[in-house]
Amino acid sequence: MRIPLPKLKATLLYFCHNTDPKFLGKVKLMKLFYFLDFSHLKRYGAPVTFDTYINLEHGPIPSGIKSLVDTAADDPDNSTLADTIAFERPAGTNMYRILPRRAFTEKDSDYFSGPELETLKKVCARFGGVNTQTIEDASHKESPWQNTKLLEEIPYTLAAKDKDCLVTEDDIDLLLKITGIK
Secondary structure (H helix, E strand, O other), X not given: OOOOXXXXXXXXXXXXXXXXXXXXXXXXXXXXXXXXHHHHHHHHOOOOOOOOEEEEOOEEEEHHHHHHHHHHHHOHHHOOOOOOEEEEOOOOOOOXXXXXXXXXXXXXHOOOOHHHHHHHHHHHHHHOOXXXXXXXXXXXXXXXXXXOOOOOXXXXXXXXXXXXXXOOXXXXXXXXXXXXXX
């Protein structure tokens, strides 16, 4: 994961403030990050977080971000995200609902390039009001998830197999080599 911590916190706050809170649990959050990274990659040739994605039963997850979010849920006093997000467990559910600890500010928006902010807006417009199953199903229709097996790392280059990708696999591969990811 190469996203600076302040930018990660800003991303979390953006998702918290631009999705229906009754649907924003950990599983949906992981899919929002997936669509942020892979939508941005398909249009501009680079992901936003550069996290490592893993194929899990409920869809792709960003492994580094998931670890930080899990720590925030399980041990909030020792979490680097304690000032950003909190969790509640609605009665009768297994869901850990994610709640923002503060507003998303103009300073937070400064962490994003114009295209990154545009991608955040599009992802939230598409998935902000839907339940977890809907975004999970959408992630299962994507080539990166379909072309990997359970627990395998998902290469960013698989995004080029989707019809909506505007960059080539070679373009993605070159960028990843230049940035030291590959």
